[in-house]
Amino acid sequence: MLNRTGRVSVIDDISVPSGGGILPRGLSVRALGNAHAGPFEFDVPAGACLVITGMSGAGKSVLLRMMADLDPHQGDVALDGRFCSAMPAHRWRRQVVYLPAEPGWWSDSVLDHIPDDVLTRGLMAKAGLRAGVLNDPVHRLSTGERQRLALVRGLRLAPRALLMDEPCSALDEATTLMVEAMMREVMTGGTAIVLVSHDSAQAMRMADLRRELANGHFVGVDS
Numbered sequence: 001m002l003n004r005t006g007r008v009s010v011i012d013d014i015s016v017p018s019g020g021g022i023l024p025r026g027l028s029v030r031a032l033g034n035a036h037a038g039p040f041e042f043d044v045p046a047g048a049c050l051v052i053t054g055m056s057g058a059g060k061s062v063l064l065r066m067m068a069d070l071d072p073h074q075g076d077v078a079l080d081g082r083f084c085s086a087m088p089a090h091r092w093r094r095q096v097v098y099l100p101a102e103p104g105w106w107s108d109s110v111l112d113h114i115p116d117d118v119l120t121r122g123l124m125a126k127a128g129l130r131a132g133v134l135n136d137p138v139h140r141l142s143t144g145e146r147q148r149l150a151l152v153r154g155l156r157l158a159p160r161a162l163l164m165d166e167p168c169s170a171l172d173e174a175t176t177l178m179v180e181a182m183m184r185e186v187m188t189g190g191t192a193i194v195l196v197s198h199d200s201a202q203a204m205r206m207a208d209l210r211r212e213l214a215n216g217h218f219v220g221v222d223s
């Protein structure tokens with residue numbers, strides 16, 4: 001099936017979880033919530049992008065962190081019909097990659113986080129990153145360079161789902177379009193994306209599905 005952007009949606013390829021019911025390929029969020037947000041119930045088919053908007057403090061990051069199994073929560077999330085609760089956390093986070101608004105670095109050397117190889121160089125070129133950033137200390141990089149390096153680090157894992165929190169907030173328009181092209185490329189390969197964005201033009205360009213969050217809950221109807 002082709003969606004309105006001409007990409008293939010794999011929504012007719014379904015999985016049956018052990019608990020019963022039929023889940024689509026991609027992400028399936030079921031009764032997910034905690035004290036700050038939810039409960040949420042929605043699907044993001046493989047190869048589709050759900051854009052989440054909402055005011056500061058609405059609960060967007062909390063939702064992504066619960067989906068990544070980083071914040072305590074009730075309910076569950078499935079990827080291709082397999083629930084997070086039924087697999088080790090490290091396996092979930094390798095397939096469902098969370099890119100926070102402020103990426104974390106555990107040392108000041110970029111090469112401690114990302115190897116210098118063909119895959120990295122190829123992704124860096126697509127992201128418009130100069131080769132020299134690999135040898136720079138993390139603290140000297142610009143915010144936008146750190147954001148794109150975090151994307152490169154995440155995409156090296158070939159994730160089945162990407163949870164992206166304002167990935168282009170520090171980028172100029174031309175570089176934003178490069179990052180969006182990278183997102184479309186992985187979507188073509190079947191990766192589901194949940195994108196939190198304050199940029200309405202980006203939301204228009206990227207969204208197959210859109211939801212707005214306010215006070216920890218979705219408002220309005222799916223579009």
Ligand SMILES: Nc1ncnc2c1ncn2[C@@H]1O[C@H](COP(=O)(O)OP(=O)(O)OP(=O)(O)O)[C@@H](O)[C@H]1O
Nearest residue numbers: 036037054055056057058059060061062063101213
């Ligand atoms: N562990 C926590 N303990 C207490 N309050 C929390 C916790 N986690 C989130 N909150 C609160 O939940 C609310 C939603 O936070 P969240 O970071 O999800 O907002 P957001 O929609 O991503 O905002 P922004 O657009 O500014 O990033 C905030 O008021 C935040 O302080």
